[in-house]
Each structure stands twice: as C-alpha cells, then as structure tokens.
Amino acid sequence: MSDDRELDLEYRPFSLDLADPLETADGTIDSRNGFLVRITDRGADDSPVGYGEATPLPGWTESHADCEAALARAAEEIEAGSAAAIEAVDEQVAARHAVGLALTDLTAQRESTPLYRYIGQGPMVGRVPVNATIGDGSTVETVREATDAVDRGFSCCKLKAGRRSVEEDIERIRRVREAVGPDVELRVDANEGWTYEEAATALEAAAEFDVSLLEQPLPAGALEGHADLRADDRGEGVDIALDEGLLEHGVDAICDAEAADALVLKPMALGGVDVARTVSAWVSELDIDPIVTTTIDAVVARTGAVHLAASIPDVSACGLATADLLANDLGKDPVLLEKGSAVVPQAKGLGVEGVWEE
Ligand SMILES: O=C(O)CCC(=O)c1ccccc1C(=O)O
Numbered sequence: 001m002s003d004d005r006e007l008d009l010e011y012r013p014f015s016l017d018l019a020d021p022l023e024t025a026d027g028t029i030d031s032r033n034g035f036l037v038r039i040t041d042r043g044a045d046d047s048p049v050g051y052g053e054a055t056p057l058p059g060w061t062e063s064h065a066d067c068e069a070a071l072a073r074a075a076e077e078i079e080a081g082s083a084a085a086i087e088a089v090d091e092q093v094a095a096r097h098a099v100g101l102a103l104t105d106l107t108a109q110r111e112s113t114p115l116y117r118y119i120g121q122g123p124m125v126g127r128v129p130v131n132a133t134i135g136d137g138s139t140v141e142t143v144r145e146a147t148d149a150v151d152r153g154f155s156c157c158k159l160k161a162g163r164r165s166v167e168e169d170i171e172r173i174r175r176v177r178e179a180v181g182p183d184v185e186l187r188v189d190a191n192e193g194w195t196y197e198e199a200a201t202a203l204e205a206a207a208e209f210d211v212s213l214l215e216q217p218l219p220a221g222a223l224e225g226h227a228d229l230r231a232d233d234r235g236e237g238v239d240i241a242l243d244e245g246l247l248e249h250g251v252d253a254i255c256d257a258e259a260a261d262a263l264v265l266k267p268m269a270l271g272g273v274d275v276a277r278t279v280s281a282w283v284s285e286l287d288i289d290p291i292v293t294t295t296i297d298a299v300v301a302r303t304g305a306v307h308l309a310a311s312i313p314d315v316s317a318c319g320l321a322t323a324d325l326l327a328n329d330l331g332k333d334p335v336l337l338e339k340g341s342a343v344v345p346q347a348k349g350l351g352v353e354g355v356w357e358e
C-alpha cells in the first residue's frame with residue numbers, strides 16, 4: 001500500500017440461503033449471513049480495492065453482532081494504519097478473517113502476484129484437489145448425492161454422519177461404497193456425534209469399506225479418545241482428523257496427545273488465511289496432514305481458502321467445493337471446478353471482482 005494511513009474500510013451485510021439445507025450432527029445450516037469488507041487504498045493512483053469476508057457461524061466463530069461491532073471498530077481504527085485495524089478485530093475470528101484477507105488482497109495486487117504465491121512464496125500451482133460435501137441425509141439421498149458428485153468428476157466424497165444410529169451410518173457408507181466403486185476416496189465427518197464405542201464401531205466399518213479418514217468422530221474435548229481411536233486395531237488404515245478439536249485445544253496439545261493424523265483448517269474459524277497458513281506450515285513439519293475447508297462461505301472467503309490450499313505443497317483433497325451448496329452468491333466465482341479439482345485463480349491478488357456492485 002502506498003501509505004498505510006490512507007486506507008478506508010467499508011463493510012456491508014449479506015444474507016445467502018443454501019440451495020438445500022446442509023444436515024450435520026451439529027445441526028442444520030440453511031443460510032449464511034455475514035459481511036463483505038472492502039478496503040480502498042486512497043493513496044495509490046488508481047485507488048485499488050481489496051476484498052474480505054466475515055461470515056460468522058455460531059459455535060465456530062464469534063456471533064453476528066460481535067462480528068459487526070468488531071468491523072465497526074476496524075473501520076474507525078484503520079485511519080491509524082493496517083496494524084491498528086487488525087488489532088481492533090484480534091479477538092473476533094470472522095472479522096479478523098475479513099480484514100486480514102482484504103489487506104492481503106491489496107498487498108498481493110501491489111506485488112502483482114496471485115495471493116497464494118504472495119502468502120506461500122512457492123511455485124505456481126494450477127489446481128488443488130477438492131472433496132464433494134455430502135450432507136447427513138437418508139441412505140437414498142446420500143447415495144444419490146455421492147453418485148452425482150462422482151458423475152460430475154469428484155474423486156473424493158466427504159459424507160456427513162452422526163445424526164442417526166451408527167448402524168444406519170454404516171449402512172450409508174456401505175451403500176455409497178457399493179455405488180461409487182473402489183476408486184473414489186471416501187471420508188466421513190461425524191461432527192462430534194459419537195461416543196467412543198460408536199466411533200470404534202464406525203471405525204471398524206470404515207476400515208472394511210476403505211474410508212480413508214474419520215473427521216471429528218468424538219466431542220472436541222476428547223483428546224485422549226481420539227488418540228485411542230488412532231491406536232485402535234479396528235481402524236487399520238483409517239486416519240483420524242480433528243476439526244472442532246483444533247479450535248478447542250490448539251496444535252501443541254494435539255501433537256502431545258498424538259490425537260490426529262490430519263487437521264482441518266478453516267480460515268474463517270481460525271482468524272484468517274494468514275493464521276491458517278502459519279498453522280499449516282507448522283503441522284506439515286510435524287507430519288500432520290493439513291486439510292483446508294470453508295464454513296460454507298461466500299465467494300470472497302471461499303476464494304481465499306482456495307489460495308491458502310494452493311500455498312500448501314501437495315495438499316490433500318480440501319473441502320472447498322461448497323459454492324454449489326449456496327442458492328446464490330455475492331458475485332462471479334473466479335474458481336472453476338474441474339474433475340475434482342479447483343482451478344486456482346492466477347490474476348494478481350485474490351482475483352475476485354464485481355462483488356461490491358449493487
Ligand atoms: O469440508 C467440507 O467438505 C465442507 C465444509 C464442512 O464440512 C463444514 C462446513 C461448515 C461447518 C463445519 C464443517 C465441517 O467440516 O465440520
């Protein structure tokens with residue numbers, strides 16, 4: 001930015017319905033209400049703008065009201081510079097995500113580099129692998145959604161589970177495996193829905209049906225429980241991923257307990273793409289697999305998450321194919337999905353345009 005003190009921050013609310021409510025063990029997500037953020041660099045010739053998005057999700061981030069209050073503070077404080085604006089939202093993860101992303105978008109544009117190369121200082125990356133997100137519906141719905149996804153080119157499906165009996169979930173998994181054949185990677189996300197015995201039963205079935213990964217089978221607090229599942233012979237070949245558990249315990253405690261093979265990184269819940277990037281570099285060093293996902297965000301945050309994934313060397317399939325879950329969006333999606341991959345935008349910055357227009 002030409003002069004850090006000539007920045008202007010605006011934000012406006014949005015509300016987007018999901019095309020179909022997403023059922024999870026943790027509740028149903030049927031709309032996403034958040035704030036689009038625009039930071040303008042008044043000091044530069046052409047007054048470039050950077051975009052950010054704060055889309056709070058109860059249970060994962062601050063409340064909508066706290067997010068809005070934080071953005072109001074950032075709009076005041078940015079007069080004193082970008083550091084003051086970040087400081088004003090430091091405790092509100094979704095608001096911090098928005099302010100950080102808008103600033104990084106501006107800086108990467110100024111450096112004439114796509115955002116993922118600016119944050120990762122790594123090579124050019126054309127695409128990142130993604131998973132299809134399949135809601136916790138009936139067996140018939142689950143099989144239909146999974147086969148649809150495979151027909152559209154996905155080679156990894158993540159099934160939500162944990163809302164019904166573990167026997168019913170095992171039946172869902174069995175039927176999906178039968179329908180998609182042996183070559184599709186299957187993952188299961190129980191969103192904390194199981195007891196240890198239920199999870200161990202599911203784990204045994206997961207091994208039988210070649211499920212590669214169980215995400216957050218137990219409540220977030222259960223660090224030892226997840227470590228025990230990892231060590232349980234019944235789950236040979238099935239990785240354990242923590243998502244909610246990362247927000248509760250942090251990386252150090254998870255490593256000390258040896259509680260995870262993989263960690264789910266949600267930039268919206270971690271306080272931004274920059275924070276998630278730091279965590280990803282750190283856990284990769286510790287031989288833990290980082291997986292980037294959205295919280296079913298609008299186009300700005302989703303594209304930020306795609307850039308984050310593109311900055312991670314050899315990233316495994318990420319939960320970034322969530323645009324289709326929304327009935328509408330803030331603007332045109334710069335990320336194409338093709339054969340189970342997200343095509344990474346190569347324009348400078350984030351690469352999102354036209355979202356502020358009425
Ligand atoms: O990972 C994906 O496929 C999509 C993202 C997703 O599942 C999700 C979306 C909103 C809130 C929580 C979660 C989750 O991973 O538990």
Ligand SMILES: [Mg+2]
Pocket residue numbers: 189191215216243244264
């Ligand atoms: Mg999850």
